[in-house]
Amino acid sequence: MVTMPNGKIVTVFGGSGFVGRHIIRALARRGWRVRAAVRRPDLAGHLQPLGGPGQVLPIQANLRYDWSVERAVEGADAVINLVGILYESRKQSFTAVHEDGARAVAEATKAAGISSLTHMSALGSDPQSSSDYARSKAAGERAVREVMPEATIVRPSIVFGPEDMFFNQFAWLARMLPVLPLISWGTTKFQPVYVGDVAAAFGKVLDGEVPAGVTYELGGPQVKTYKQCLEQIVEVVGRKRLLLPWPAPLAKFDAWFLQMLPKPLLTIDQVRLLETDIIVSDAAIAEQRTLDGMDISATTLAAVLPTYLYRFREHGQFQSHRPA
Numbered sequence: 001m002v003t004m005p006n007g008k009i010v011t012v013f014g015g016s017g018f019v020g021r022h023i024i025r026a027l028a029r030r031g032w033r034v035r036a037a038v039r040r041p042d043l044a045g046h047l048q049p050l051g052g053p054g055q056v057l058p059i060q061a062n063l064r065y066d067w068s069v070e071r072a073v074e075g076a077d078a079v080i081n082l083v084g085i086l087y088e089s090r091k092q093s094f095t096a097v098h099e100d101g102a103r104a105v106a107e108a109t110k111a112a113g114i115s116s117l118t119h120m121s122a123l124g125s126d127p128q129s130s131s132d133y134a135r136s137k138a139a140g141e142r143a144v145r146e147v148m149p150e151a152t153i154v155r156p157s158i159v160f161g162p163e164d165m166f167f168n169q170f171a172w173l174a175r176m177l178p179v180l181p182l183i184s185w186g187t188t189k190f191q192p193v194y195v196g197d198v199a200a201a202f203g204k205v206l207d208g209e210v211p212a213g214v215t216y217e218l219g220g221p222q223v224k225t226y227k228q229c230l231e232q233i234v235e236v237v238g239r240k241r242l243l244l245p246w247p248a249p250l251a252k253f254d255a256w257f258l259q260m261l262p263k264p265l266l267t268i269d270q271v272r273l274l275e276t277d278i279i280v281s282d283a284a285i286a287e288q289r290t291l292d293g294m295d296i297s298a299t300t301l302a303a304v305l306p307t308y309l310y311r312f313r314e315h316g317q318f319q320s321h322r323p324a
């Protein structure tokens with residue numbers, strides 16, 4: 001659906017990622033002209049069909065180079081920063097991306113005279129966390145607030161959708177392995193949130209339909225333990241699998257080897273992150289800083305998982321999702 005443009009330009013850093021492409025589609029439908037600021041615009045051609053002709057334009061930008069960030073925001077009416085990593089590699093450290101990168105975007109936004117900045121962080125961000133990821137996310141929030149106190153921060157829980165990293169990865173493992181690991185005994189609580197609902201939240205922030213300068217916490221309608229999430233995955237893909245408790249010390253030992261892979265299946269830092277619940281806080285609920293407070297009806301896992309995990313069933317979409 002093509003919407004008449006509203007004449008406004010938004011620069012979206014990290015727009016080519018899983019969450020980014022859904023946010024770009026939502027903003028294009030609201031009439032925004034979108035600059036997708038990515039490191040490799042030649043690999044971001046898939047973003048252009050998300051809007052009308054010429055509405056979405058991939059441009060080059062790298063958060064490690066201030067001049068490229070400044071160029072990307074020049075003339076924009078709003079800025080969104082979605083850049084994040086799940087594990088470190090070479091120059092892509094948590095500090096460089098989550099903290100220094102966030103500060104660079106905020107400084108460039110402020111210098112350009114742009115008052116609208118929306119920064120995506122994550123539930124579980126905590127300066128006291130044992131996880132480097134969680135501490136760096138908290139440091140990024142602090143850096144943004146120091147530069148632009150009026151910025152809006154969005155903290156989603158685990159995001160699910162067609163290209164997600166969590167549910168797809170475990171569905172793949174369920175197809176390959178007879179056993180699935182329950183890290184930290186599988187008791188960690190999540191509040192999985194649908195990527196379409198996250199995109200809708202960003203749209204409301206940019207269009208001024210909800211207060212700016214607030215920290216929103218986005219979670220789905222159900223709180224589920226890690227074990228319950230895996231149980232739902234194996235049910236959807238129709239495979240009987242043993243869910244084996246994997247105590248954190250043992251998981252960390254195994255992760256030491258797994259994190260050496262070119263694309264790590266698990267890192268020690270991720271095990272540390274899974275030792276803490278990733279759910280919406282009571283304060284956010286009381287203050288209406290949630291999807292419900294933004295008048296967005298949260299989508300359940302059951303409504304969406306079968307639409308993209310069917311490919312992991314033995315007979316694909318033509319197989320009942322009940323366990324064989």
